[in-house]
Amino acid sequence: MRLKTLTTTMALLAVSTLAITACTPQDATGGGASAVSPDAIKVGLISGGAHPYFQPWAPAGEKAKVDFKLGDVTFNETAAWDQTKQNDVINSMVANGYNAFGVFGVSPTDINSTFANLAKHGVATAALGSCPAGESNAADFCLSTDTQEAAYKAAKAAIEAMGGKGTLAHLTGNNVDSNTQRRIAGVKQAVAETNGAVTLLPDLTDVDKDLTTAQKAVSDLLASKGSQLNGIVSTAYNPAVAAATAVKDSGLKIKLVAIDDDATILSAIKDGSVSATVVQNPTGQAYVGTYALSKLASKQCTMTKPGEIVDSGSFVVDSKNVATYETERAEKTAQLQKDFDSKYLSCK
């Protein structure tokens, strides 16, 4: 087989692809704006990869499907933290008739291109759990924790537990993620407000890959700086779980403020070894996100302000409200849904 064969193969491929998709007249338009019934709406909830944070998305999506009588709501976590794979997953689902997507973008600097491409073909989009980096949001809306605000709340709680002075360490996730940069800014803001009474150690980033990575990072931190530390604030899931166990086992008098509501952390709050945790609202993101997406996909509603960024809420949970915070979170979710109806969506 020579160069001729190569050319033939390439030509055959080109011709067969052309045969499948003929040329398009220049003035051809995408879909019209006629109403879509709820049972024709199929929503895809796409996480960045497998991570415990996204687990509430699946049941919340199922509940939304039943409550709003939608055609289908599917949770897909096969993106494996790769933007190309995430795009492939979304594209395959569009081909299978999905017409609305809530996406936790793997690469915050790239996800706007994905949203823009979907919008071009009349697909409703939402950035869930993480907003695109930079000034603009090409999705119809972003429903996510205000990560800077949540990190600020967590750092304030840690500083308060430390008695307003001492040395604080900050454990967080993927340094490339713009959310991580916002978390770092939030913690720095809280430390700056102490006017030098609290010293912040250099941020420990990229320790949220998995629990083993987090455990190693935390044990290294405690071994090298444990005796000087007065407080730890973790703004990522895995290091929070790792730190809760490690601080308890080490017997050091370190005040820990964690993030999210893993069972380890909740039980540590109950026994007093963890001072507080900042819980986010992934259930609300998936449930209200699906609700708003279904409204947009029905072509009956549009966003009042396209690209609106909505805070899905964050709550400080300590020994006082550990038993009752779920009620507070459910109230926030209900409020979010009302806000979409009254403020963010404008319907015919």
Place this chain on the structure above:
Amino acid sequence: MSNETSPAGAAKRRQGIDFKRYLTSPQFFLVLIIVVLVGIIGSAKPNAFNGAFVIAPLLTSVAIFTIVGLAQMMVLSIGQMNIAVGNMAAFGAMFTGLAFDLWKMPFIAGLLVGLVAGALIGALTGWIIAKTGVNSFIVTLAMSFALLGLIPTVYTTLSPGSAFTAKPEGMEFLGRGTFLDVCMAGYCGPAAIPVMVVPVLLVVLLVGGLYSKTKLGREILLTGANIKAAELSAIPTNKRVVLVHAISGALAAFAGILLATSTGSFTPAIGNEFMLQSFLGPILGGTLLAGGYISVTGTFLGITLALLIRRGLELFGAGIEMLNVFLGLILLVALSAERIRTVRRRKPAELPSETPPDQPADRQALSSGATA
């Protein structure tokens, strides 16, 4: 071992066996599996022929990964390997990103900066291998670690969000454009064919031409087949090794840049997925790990098969665990079937004693080890 036999004898045989040989080649076998798979996927999921959302993204991936496969195939042709193929892609793409973001260069100039950076890092790797005689696996592994540390450091130092996001004119067109954007006389091309396939086809033809049409290509293959024989034939083998690694680096960089233009920005994560695919394509396509025999068509078909399987499984909504299990199983079956086919075909033939284990006997009769 040499794949060179008498050109006159080969020419005589070629006329008679060309068609039969084509029907029994690994490339034909791959085409067959691809056609069967497309048939199965197409009949079970008629929407699999959705131009904008299935075919165009699939062709974009095939285009990018064919270049990745060629980057590895170049090095395999001299009997070496390039473990740093993904990191070299990230290195080249990083320079293109720098050129766009910090140096405000236009698209083509930035692209060239990235290609040169890729070629230089490849040439350096090749030079170390040629000068020290250390195994290419060790040298490229060391290079991949060095780049793994260097690239994120440069990104964090020079960009606020660890990504270069500038988009000069032309980047969007190459990376995400399809022929739908190319309009003439009131009609536009199909949305199923990405613009990217054009430069990729050009590069594929250039690499194919290098091996099948030029003396340099034959010298490279002979270097891979038997370095001592090549030296005795007055081929400057060290120079060929450096050249091959330089081209491999430039191809890897090209793939990295294409990936960045298609996803939208330049990040340190570019190339993370390249290494396994880079071996999969050439090996499925019949390129020998031992060197001296390559197939550009095979590499393209191997990559197409691997990506088609993945896309097909995604269309059927396979979960992450099932996706990997299926992918592994199908590739295993494809490779075993190809192996059984080769062994069955070899039975009646007299094998020359120096035939490598994976080499079909009649390939020895070819005038060259290169198939394009």
